[in-house]
Amino acid sequence: MTDVRACVAGILAALTGVLCVGDAVVTAQYRPLFSQAAVAEHGFPLVNGAVLGSAVLGAVIIARYERHAIGWLLSLVGVSAAFSLLTEAYAIWVVSDGGPGSRGLAGVSGWLSALLGGQLAIGGLAWMFLLAPDGQFLSRRWRYVAAVPAAGVLLCTVSLLSSDPTTFDIQSDDRGSVRSALFSVGFLLISLGLVASVVSMVVRLKRSRGESRRQVVPIALSVVLVTAGMVTLGVVEALNGGQQTWAASLPLYVAYLLMPALFAVAVLRYRLYDIEVIINRTVVVAVGTGFAAVGYTTLVVTVGKAVDRQTSGFWLSLLAFALVALAFQPLRRWVVRFANRLAYGSRAQPYEALSDFSGRLAETPSPDALLPAVADAAGRAVSARRARASLEVPGVPTRSADWGQGDAEGTDEHVVEVRTAGTRLGTIAVWIPKGRRLRPSDVRLLTALSDQAAVAFRNAAMESQLAGNVAELDRTTRELSASRSRIIEADDAARRTLEEAISREVLPRLVALPDQLVGARRAVALGSPANGIDLLVTATNDALESLRELTRGVFPTQLARSGVEPALRSLLARNGLASALHVDASAAGRRFSARVEAAVYFCCAEASRSASSPSSLELSVIDGDLLLEVAGVSAGEVDLQAIGDRVGAVAGSVTTEPALITLTIPVGPTGPGESGAGTGPGL
Numbered sequence: 001m002t003d004v005r006a007c008v009a010g011i012l013a014a015l016t017g018v019l020c021v022g023d024a025v026v027t028a029q030y031r032p033l034f035s036q037a038a039v040a041e042h043g044f045p046l047v048n049g050a051v052l053g054s055a056v057l058g059a060v061i062i063a064r065y066e067r068h069a070i071g072w073l074l075s076l077v078g079v080s081a082a083f084s085l086l087t088e089a090y091a092i093w094v095v096s097d098g099g100p101g102s103r104g105l106a107g108v109s110g111w112l113s114a115l116l117g118g119q120l121a122i123g124g125l126a127w128m129f130l131l132a133p134d135g136q137f138l139s140r141r142w143r144y145v146a147a148v149p150a151a152g153v154l155l156c157t158v159s160l161l162s163s164d165p166t167t168f169d170i171q172s173d174d175r176g177s178v179r180s181a182l183f184s185v186g187f188l189l190i191s192l193g194l195v196a197s198v199v200s201m202v203v204r205l206k207r208s209r210g211e212s213r214r215q216v217v218p219i220a221l222s223v224v225l226v227t228a229g230m231v232t233l234g235v236v237e238a239l240n241g242g243q244q245t246w247a248a249s250l251p252l253y254v255a256y257l258l259m260p261a262l263f264a265v266a267v268l269r270y271r272l273y274d275i276e277v278i279i280n281r282t283v284v285v286a287v288g289t290g291f292a293a294v295g296y297t298t299l300v301v302t303v304g305k306a307v308d309r310q311t312s313g314f315w316l317s318l319l320a321f322a323l324v325a326l327a328f329q330p331l332r333r334w335v336v337r338f339a340n341r342l343a344y345g346s347r348a349q350p351y352e353a354l355s356d357f358s359g360r361l362a363e364t365p366s367p368d369a370l371l372p373a374v375a376d377a378a379g380r381a382v383s384a385r386r387a388r389a390s391l392e393v394p395g396v397p398t399r400s401a402d403w404g405q406g407d408a409e410g411t412d413e414h415v416v417e418v419r420t421a422g423t424r425l426g427t428i429a430v431w432i433p434k435g436r437r438l439r440p441s442d443v444r445l446l447t448a449l450s451d452q453a454a455v456a457f458r459n460a461a462m463e464s465q466l467a468g469n470v471a472e473l474d475r476t477t478r479e480l481s482a483s484r485s486r487i488i489e490a491d492d493a494a495r496r497t498l499e500e501a502i503s504r505e506v507l508p509r510l511v512a513l514p515d516q517l518v519g520a521r522r523a524v525a526l527g528s529p530a531n532g533i534d535l536l537v538t539a540t541n542d543a544l545e546s547l548r549e550l551t552r553g554v555f556p557t558q559l560a561r562s563g564v565e566p567a568l569r570s571l572l573a574r575n576g577l578a579s580a581l582h583v584d585a586s587a588a589g590r591r592f593s594a595r596v597e598a599a600v601y602f603c604c605a606e607a608s609r610s611a612s613s614p615s616s617l618e619l620s621v622i623d624g625d626l627l628l629e630v631a632g633v634s635a636g637e638v639d640l641q642a643i644g645d646r647v648g649a650v651a652g653s654v655t656t657e658p659a660l661i662t663l664t665i666p667v668g669p670t671g672p673g674e675s676g677a678g679t680g681p682g683l
Helices: 002-027 036-041 044-062 069-097 102-113 117-132 140-163 177-207 209-240 246-268 276-307 314-325 330-363 367-381 442-509 513-526 533-551 555-564 562-572 595-608 640-648
Strands: 386-393 395-403 411-422 423-433 581-583 616-620 625-631 651-656 661-665
Touching: 002 044, 002 069, 002 640, 036 177, 036 246, 044 069, 044 246, 069 102, 069 117, 069 395, 102 140, 117 140, 117 177, 117 209, 140 177, 140 616, 177 209, 276 395, 367 395, 367 423, 367 442, 386 442, 395 442, 411 442, 423 442, 442 513, 442 533, 513 533, 555 595, 562 595, 562 616, 595 616, 595 625, 595 640, 595 661, 640 651, 640 661
Parallel strands: 581 616
Antiparallel strands: 386 395, 386 423, 411 423, 616 625, 625 661, 651 661
């Protein structure tokens, strides 16, 4: 519903602009636009500007407060007065200068103009001043005061409704005694209502303090000026016999024109209705329309008449208006800048950026959208050459986004920290061209921008940190899953290898033992000296030896009994690499935990099975770390993943270089023979 009311108010403002343009075009057909008759009697261009300003300001207020009485009164006063101006101009054109249309149509047009004319506008102003600035009466008793101008408007309306529209003459004051009396009494009541609004505004002014008082002062001045204009009009006309001259009308018209301007001062300068954001969006259209209604129309009609000296062609003037209006298009940018200055003064661009940034923050953007928005808002707000917004999250790489182009040469950097609850969340940096300093207002604006961005930065930091934690958890989960799969595969492979080795090395020696035992039992029973028992013992020992040899690959007994150095020498000796092992004095004779010794042993066993045997193995302890350097073996020749899993299980690490693999395992200050060494399974 809010959008509907705002749309209606906007349509009324646009309609007011169209009516003002039409009034100027029609008036120009029968009298010079700046003649005494046009200005003093018709009010061009002062009244046109006043009604257009009223309608536009009313639409702006309604866009922010849909039910605000001041906004609707301004809109209705503006559109009704604009319609009255156009119908009055047309009626006079037809009656005085033979314009197109019948006398009856001119009478109806003049009657409508009188019906919606000055008494309705002044009565609306009286009501508006009684309600200003908050849209409420001072008290309930002031409602009775508000009834006075309402009754005056009603009497004037009754006077006009009793007239015949087709014969109505807007330029004649002869309405009959009864109608004239009704109209006079009605207008007197309207004037009393206007005076009462002055009293109301004085009371409000006395009661207000601080910012509220500054808001009321421009409106009070407007009330005084309009009332003074009414008094001047009545006094001068009483002295000159009722003639509406420059001296009589101009003060009222100027006061009428200043009324929306003073309201705008209260709204824009002192933030009466807190509608700066809406003004920033609509003031360009309002100023452009006003310029078209007053300045454009004047020049266009003048040019049109110069082109069409020999004819009074109405449509030719309109065509000239369109052509000349297109010629003024280059002035549009100036109008835009002027409108922004009118809305905010020197604060126009910064506060536009700040309000736009606030709207974008309302969408709770992600870090990818937040940082460019902050950089854009900061750069545009202070007219910087470059700007950068950075988000700093512990444990996560700093994220940043830039605005602007060019390098930082020839600029001065200004950085504002983004903080919340004493915690630094990031920075906003701007680069200002050398020779230009940031004004205090610019610094305050950047600070306000950082304050606004603090909550969004905190949310973005939490989101980034959470995303980092989730990514780390996913990576760890994948690594654990892969490690578990490798352990299962390695266990299955080890079982298969052991089974194949037993079937190949041990079982053939044991297959014949049952038959040989039967034969030996028979030989012993017969007393034969060649009973074959020695052969059985030899075969059994060979099978046991083979089985011991196989179990050394599972977990050598010597590793648990003697330590890593003797076990490594035995392993390398079986592979013909006994001379390849070099043990530094720092590791010689030392025992380590069973897990550390097993990791070193099986990593060496894996390296010794490579296609190219190791040329040397260096074992040493440096700064509490056990180092094993295997030279002559490249990473592609061994199962580096299996080695990494083994070493990682004891908090170690593996580094590779061409033809060199280095294992680093923390062992602490354990000394030789210390009980930290464990025992492993063996046969």
